[in-house]
Amino acid sequence: MRPARLAAAAAVLALALAGAARAQNPAAQVTHGITAYQNLDYDSAAVLLRAALAVPGPTALTDSDRVRALVYLGATELYRDRRDTAAALFGRLLRIDPRYHIDQLVFPPEVSGLFQQVRLITRAVAVVVPADTEIGGGRDVLSIRMYAATFHPIDVAVLRPGGARVRSVYEGNVGDSLQVTWDGRATDGSPVDSGRYLLQADSRGADGHVVRSVAIPLTISRVKRDTLPLPAPPAASLFKPEHRPGGNGVRGAVAGAAGVIAVLALPSLVAGGFHPSTDRLLVAAGFGVAGVLGFHAQRGPQPIFENIAANRTLRLTWQHQVDSVHAQNVARRSEVRLKVHAGPLQILGTP
Amino acid sequence: MSRRALGLLLAALLRAGPAAAQLPQFLGSVDLGIARQHFQSAYPGGAESLAGALMYGQVGISVNPVAVDVSYAQGRLASSTASAAARSVVEASVMVSGRVTPWLLLKAGPHLRAYSAPGSTERWAMWELHAHADEPVITGVLAAYLEGWVAFTSSANVDPGASGARGGEAGVTMRIPGSLFWARLGYAVDRSSLKGGARTEALQSVLVSIGLGGR
Numbered sequence: 001m002r003p004a005r006l007a008a009a010a011a012v013l014a015l016a017l018a019g020a021a022r023a024q025n026p027a028a029q030v031t032h033g034i035t036a037y038q039n040l041d042y043d044s045a046a047v048l049l050r051a052a053l054a055v056p057g058p059t060a061l062t063d064s065d066r067v068r069a070l071v072y073l074g075a076t077e078l079y080r081d082r083r084d085t086a087a088a089l090f091g092r093l094l095r096i097d098p099r100y101h102i103d104q105l106v107f108p109p110e111v112s113g114l115f116q117q118v119r120l121i122t123r124a125v126a127v128v129v130p131a132d133t134e135i136g137g138g139r140d141v142l143s144i145r146m147y148a149a150t151f152h153p154i155d156v157a158v159l160r161p162g163g164a165r166v167r168s169v170y171e172g173n174v175g176d177s178l179q180v181t182w183d184g185r186a187t188d189g190s191p192v193d194s195g196r197y198l199l200q201a202d203s204r205g206a207d208g209h210v211v212r213s214v215a216i217p218l219t220i221s222r223v224k225r226d227t228l229p230l231p232a233p234p235a236a237s238l239f240k241p242e243h244r245p246g247g248n249g250v251r252g253a254v255a256g257a258a259g260v261i262a263v264l265a266l267p268s269l270v271a272g273g274f275h276p277s278t279d280r281l282l283v284a285a286g287f288g289v290a291g292v293l294g295f296h297a298q299r300g301p302q303p304i305f306e307n308i309a310a311n312r313t314l315r316l317t318w319q320h321q322v323d324s325v326h327a328q329n330v331a332r333r334s335e336v337r338l339k340v341h342a343g344p345l346q347i348l349g350t351p
Numbered sequence: 352m353s354r355r356a357l358g359l360l361l362a363a364l365l366r367a368g369p370a371a372a373q374l375p376q377f378l379g380s381v382d383l384g385i386a387r388q389h390f391q392s393a394y395p396g397g398a399e400s401l402a403g404a405l406m407y408g409q410v411g412i413s414v415n416p417v418a419v420d421v422s423y424a425q426g427r428l429a430s431s432t433a434s435a436a437a438r439s440v441v442e443a444s445v446m447v448s449g450r451v452t453p454w455l456l457l458k459a460g461p462h463l464r465a466y467s468a469p470g471s472t473e474r475w476a477m478w479e480l481h482a483h484a485d486e487p488v489i490t491g492v493l494a495a496y497l498e499g500w501v502a503f504t505s506s507a508n509v510d511p512g513a514s515g516a517r518g519g520e521a522g523v524t525m526r527i528p529g530s531l532f533w534a535r536l537g538y539a540v541d542r543s544s545l546k547g548g549a550r551t552e553a554l555q556s557v558l559v560s561i562g563l564g565g566r
Contacts, residue, residue: 252489255487255488255495256495258497259495259497259521259522262497263521263538266519266520266538266540267540269519270517270518270519270540270541270553271541271542271553271555273393273551274391274553275400276555277389277538277540277555277557279389279555280555280557282536283521283536283538286523287495287523290488290493290495291488293488293489294488294489294493297488297489297492297493298488298489303491303528304490305491305528306491308529
């Protein structure tokens, strides 16, 4: 009779605890469950932690609280002599967070030992990508970092939501962690179209079958780069006058005539008494031609060659800048850039 | 006396520089040409005349406001009169110049000249001061120049020694607009005398040259 009474009392207590637990906030239940665990009240801890983990919907535990609940529940079940249940709970934890390491200052060696055993056989990866990435110009890539619970083969690919493979990113083994990149291109080398995609990582078991898959939704949009504005032409004030007003031509004619006279008179002025060279008449003729040319040339506007050259340099410099900007804009127009927005990691199937 | 005069001249040239009101600017030039030369000499009781051609070269470096020109010419004069012996002629000069006004350039420096005939060589050394004026005939294309010079000291290895020298030159330069090339056609004449009227020489040259560079 007495055992029957005790069993009935325990059942009533459990039902009462379960009822109370259901009435609480799941996060608070986790806290109370951990307190019960620390007070060595494993039965209460198990009830509270299970109740917290069972809450579905919007009030469900966050991943970090879920992980916390699972590690304490696993330890609790180990102390309740339910080793297989504890191992299953640790496996479930690692599939949610393959990077999780148990705190050996908090949990005794038998708990951390079992956790490590489970880690060695749990094939799961966590995938981390930046929330927003811009890919384009052959320079940038989407950086994908993976953290594994244990060494195992994985396949990483970008898929259409329907499952069609767009590009295989990685096929091979992963140890502790691995970084791979995706250049935003499909298998044929062309940039992918705007749309929704999945970055999926499949963990394979020893038999080659997929044992766990995680996916990150990617929202990709093609963007065009802004073209650069053309440089403004040089201001008119920067140009120097290229001509000066012409004269009446007398100055040129006088210079030529003076030269003729000088050539004819120099022998007498410098070396009077000697026979003047007739060769000098060639130079005198040169002066005469120069004078005639100067007379005509000086009657019109006179070019200022230094200013013409300076203005040409100014125009050429501006034209080079325009050509450079044109070339950059052509490249920018032909360049496809992708904006990649990554959503939260999803574990496909039941963790 | 002559060194003092040269020092004063160089000081004047250096002072003249800022008149150009330009920032220091390095420019170089090369001038190569050929000269047709006519040499005449008169002495008591006689005269001689020779003519020939010289190759001429000049290298200039300009660092505003001062420029330095080094020139060298060499050729051979053939006798035009029965009494004259053919001879080689070599000339070299180094001129330091500065622009005093936009149209006037002053130059000064040593000028060496040697006539080499079989058995004798006549050498002249002169320190000269040149005044060079130029005027554009067609702006940037054609310019006329006139130059006069005097030797403020001169020496010769011929007795009774040099008494002085002077000269002048006139010519036109033509530059292709926007190009570094230019051409020159000039006529130069100079006269040098020995003391006591022992001998007087006149040298006339018609020079055609092609130049490269900016000045």
